[in-house]
Amino acid sequence: MTTAIYAGSFDPITKGHVSIIRSGLVAFDRIIVAVVINPNKKSLFTVEERMHMIKASVDADARVEVDGFEGLLADYARKQNVRVVLRGLRGVADFEYELQMANMNRNLNAEMETVFIMANDYFYVSSSLVKEAATLGGDVSNVVPEIVARKLRERLGR
């Protein structure tokens, strides 16, 4: 069974992330969506809320496991006994950062490889833009899963 880890902040998960997970499932039997626990980064949703929204967004697909991790991704992958990290590439702007991160991760865990999937429909979406638009009263329901649109409305009191 081939497994990949798809790590990120997912604050919140967007349709762009869901699309990468769906594409990833074409190549891998199982994907662990790993939410980074970073107490120094201000977030809109708690890790538990984010994990819940991820599960609901993938319709509790049995091939998708949702977890949280603290510390280095390279260590988490080792602990999970997984050798592939999945990343989405939205455009050239992502490339340099991804190249640096892939190489740093390889340096930290020589057994780990980063595999990239090209983002398609939602290449212009990011969690920050979603939060900014929603905070200012914009309708983001086209770019986030239904549960996220609902939770954003609740959180932002709309």
Ligand code: COA
């Ligand atoms: N569709 C939509 N949005 C996407 C996307 C996609 N396909 N891919 C990425 N994004 C968005 C994310 O939502 C995020 O938006 P935000 O910055 O507005 O919140 C942004 O693009 C950056 O995403 P990403 O690069 O995945 O950052 P991240 O903070 O979500 O995750 C980790 C980065 C967790 C993978 C990385 O910091 C990490 O591994 N941390 C652990 C510590 C560690 O090992 N550090 C050494 C790394 S070499």
